[in-house]
Amino acid sequence: MNTISPTDTLAVQCQDVHKHFGEGDGRVQVLRGVNFEVSQGKLTFLVGPSGCGKTTLISVIAGLLDTSGGDVHLFGNNTEKQAPNERIDFRRRNLGFVFQQYNLLPALTAAENAAVPLLAAGMKRREAVDRARALLVKLGLEQRMNAYPSKLSGGQQQRVALARALVHEPRLIVCDEPTAALDHATGEAVMELLASSAVHPERAVIVVTHDNRVYHFADAIAHMDDGRITHTEQRN
Amino acid sequence: MNFVALRMLTGDRAKYLGLIFAIAFSTFLLQNQTSIFAGILARTGSQIADVTDAEVWVMDPATQYFEETKALKDTDLLRIRGVAGVDYAVRLFKGLPVARTPAGRFSQAVVMGLDDATLIGAPRKMLMGSWERLREPNSIVIDKAGYLLLFPDEPLELERTLEMNDHLVRIVGISDASAPFASFPIMHARYSEAVNFQGRERSQMAFVLVRPQAGITPKEMSQRIEAETGLRARTRDEFRWDCIRYYLKHTGIPVNFGITIAIALIVGLVVSGQTFYLFTVENLKQFGALKAIGVTNWRLMGMILLQALTVGFIGYALGTGMAAAFFEITAHKIATRGIVLLWQNVVGVGVLMFLVVIGASLLSIRRVLVLEPATVFRG
Ligand SMILES: Nc1ncnc2c1ncn2[C@@H]1O[C@H](COP(=O)(O)OP(=O)(O)O)[C@@H](O)[C@H]1O
Numbered sequence: 312m313n314t315i316s317p318t319d320t321l322a323v324q325c326q327d328v329h330k331h332f333g334e335g336d337g338r339v340q341v342l343r344g345v346n347f348e349v350s351q352g353k354l355t356f357l358v359g360p361s362g363c364g365k366t367t368l369i370s371v372i373a374g375l376l377d378t379s380g381g382d383v384h385l386f387g388n389n390t391e392k393q394a395p396n397e398r399i400d401f402r403r404r405n406l407g408f409v410f411q412q413y414n415l416l417p418a419l420t421a422a423e424n425a426a427v428p429l430l431a432a433g434m435k436r437r438e439a440v441d442r443a444r445a446l447l448v449k450l451g452l453e454q455r456m457n458a459y460p461s462k463l464s465g466g467q468q469q470r471v472a473l474a475r476a477l478v479h480e481p482r483l484i485v486c487d488e489p490t491a492a493l494d495h496a497t498g499e500a501v502m503e504l505l506a507s508s509a510v511h512p513e514r515a516v517i518v519v520t521h522d523n524r525v526y527h528f529a530d531a532i533a534h535m536d537d538g539r540i541t542h543t544e545q546r547n
Numbered sequence: 548m549n550f551v552a553l554r555m556l557t558g559d560r561a562k563y564l565g566l567i568f569a570i571a572f573s574t575f576l577l578q579n580q581t582s583i584f585a586g587i588l589a590r591t592g593s594q595i596a597d598v599t600d601a602e603v604w605v606m607d608p609a610t611q612y613f614e615e616t617k618a619l620k621d622t623d624l625l626r627i628r629g630v631a632g633v634d635y636a637v638r639l640f641k642g643l644p645v646a647r648t649p650a651g652r653f654s655q656a657v658v659m660g661l662d663d664a665t666l667i668g669a670p671r672k673m674l675m676g677s678w679e680r681l682r683e684p685n686s687i688v689i690d691k692a693g694y695l696l697l698f699p700d701e702p703l704e705l706e707r708t709l710e711m712n713d714h715l716v717r718i719v720g721i722s723d724a725s726a727p728f729a730s731f732p733i734m735h736a737r738y739s740e741a742v743n744f745q746g747r748e749r750s751q752m753a754f755v756l757v758r759p760q761a762g763i764t765p766k767e768m769s770q771r772i773e774a775e776t777g778l779r780a781r782t783r784d785e786f787r788w789d790c791i792r793y794y795l796k797h798t799g800i801p802v803n804f805g806i807t808i809a810i811a812l813i814v815g816l817v818v819s820g821q822t823f824y825l826f827t828v829e830n831l832k833q834f835g836a837l838k839a840i841g842v843t844n845w846r847l848m849g850m851i852l853l854q855a856l857t858v859g860f861i862g863y864a865l866g867t868g869m870a871a872a873f874f875e876i877t878a879h880k881i882a883t884r885g886i887v888l889l890w891q892n893v894v895g896v897g898v899l900m901f902l903v904v905i906g907a908s909l910l911s912i913r914r915v916l917v918l919e920p921a922t923v924f925r926g
């Protein structure tokens with residue numbers, strides 16, 4: 312169940328995915344039959360108006376939420392069929408996250424924050440932090456590795472978050488509005504770094520965004536509205 | 548992930564120190580108050596414990612505790628001596644005369660009148676002089692605290708005189724008697740002389756002290772005496788506990804201490820428990836991020852327990868240190884001598900604080916376990 316076939320080029324496959332919250336009068340239908348495919352080696356944007364269900368969809372894809380109907384396959388695995396522990400394990404090894412609010416641990420330095428997925432996997436602290444440092448150098452943060460998040464600018468924090476999403480070399484990275492809290496120039500720089508460092512032939516990257524000024528980085532753009540993917544445009 | 552847990556804990560300096568302070572404070576208060584409580588209660592029977600020559604105390608059935616006694620009759624002593632298995636049985640007088648110094652100071656004193664022939668019940672811990680000198684006419688042994696009460700700021704010396712009911716007595720020894728419940732001087736004298744210190748009442752044979760013959764336990768002895776004489780006979784330990792129970796039941800001491808101990812408990816439980824719980828709640832977003840990243844629930848539980856046990860241990864150690872320092876100072880002061888930090892209380896409070904810490908972490912753990920990792924995407 313947990314194995315990943317290298318011949319699969321489809322990283323994510325959603326078939327008729329439904330999701331609602333609550334029951335009765337309070338019931339909110341958020342996903343209304345999503346069909347969505349994400350290929351490896353590509354930077355896929357997920358765009359659409361606020362409230363159309365983008366965050367809910369990537370939460371379902373990442374296995375943080377259960378669907379109410381339909382199937383989600385990651386690299387050929389139906390994660391909802393996995394046992395809870397297996398599923399957490401799968402997520403830890405194969406997924407990386409970048410959040411709009413960075414969500415760094417304030418008590419850890421930049422390097423330690425970036426090392427968290429390795430630590431969670433049981434790697435020794437020294438080795439994990441060393442690997443995180445090497446990555447931070449590549450992301451242009453060699454001067455700030457021992458700084459705490461409160462001493463970093465928004466763009467620097469998001470680069471640390473990017474390092475944290477990449478450090479364990481996951482197969483799928485999901486980013487929810489990673490540039491929304493940044494000014495245009497900084498957002499552009501972060502997106503450029505994301506495009507250049509995260510994209511890899513055996514990895515898929517999904518970026519939820521509002522920001523049409525960064526669309527030019529995308530390999531594919533999926534448009535979402537009212538709980539469905541309306542159309543997908545391939546670029547390049 | 549252990550260092551991550553500890554960094555999260557110490558990262559918020561103010562809350563971390565607040566937690567440690569709350570735990571240390573309630574640990575100190577609990578150990579302090581329960582030890583003083585135990586020490587004061589132990590004093591109610593300290594004169595009983597000081598008598599090591601006899602294991603059984605016989606008294607009138609109306610006598611419930613050491614301070615208030617109904618006199619036995621001289622015939623009672625003969626009846627007790629007639630009980631099979633009694634090795635010896637001797638009288639003990641207990642009076643509360645007023646002692647005056649030549650300088651005009653005075654204080655009520657606890658006088659123990661010892662059997663003239665044997666001096667059974669004499670103090671064994673002497674600081675100066677000797678209890679054998681009680682055989683000299685008009686002699687008494689006084690305890691050090693009592694001496695300092697009557698002769699403040701004067702060096703310990705023998706041959707000073709005191710006057711009790713027109714009887715002039717000489718101090719022939721200074722003892723290290725255990726502190727009594729009321730801070731009166733403790734004096735020992737011969738029975739035949741002690742009965743005259745008090746005036747009015749003639750004989751006051753408060754107790755008969757009995758040693759059983761070899762092979763008979765104090766418990767058996769006391770049961771036989773009770774069966775055959777109808778008097779009340781208690782082993783040394785039983786009688787001490789009688790006194791403690793009497794004070795527990797008939798005085799405000801338990802209520803007074805109970806209130807302080809309850810406050811310390813509430814401070815301990817609510818403040819430290821609540822602070823720790825709030826600490827976790829404020830860090831929920833961080834725990835959510837760790838959950839999303841794939842840290843297992845077991846790991847998260849371990850992290851919270853580690854955080855709780857760390858503050859719990861540091862706070863407890865500080866509080867215990869404070870309590871130890873407190874008693875190190877007070878145990879050497881005359882008024883509070885003998886009141887010490889009991890290991891039972893250190894252990895008991897340790898168990899209690901451990902339960903508080905575990906309780907608080909269980910509540911915290913529950914919050915983290917039910918946390919939806921998907922919330923990390925929400926602002
Ligand atoms: N846990 C939830 N309970 C109820 N409604 C929710 C929950 N999460 C999201 N929603 C609703 O689902 C809709 C889509 O939310 P979301 O996926 O965050 O949209 P987007 O990311 O595209 O802005 C919104 O109307 C939101 O209020």
Ligand SMILES: [Mg+2]
Nearest residue numbers: 365366367487
């Ligand atoms: Mg959203």
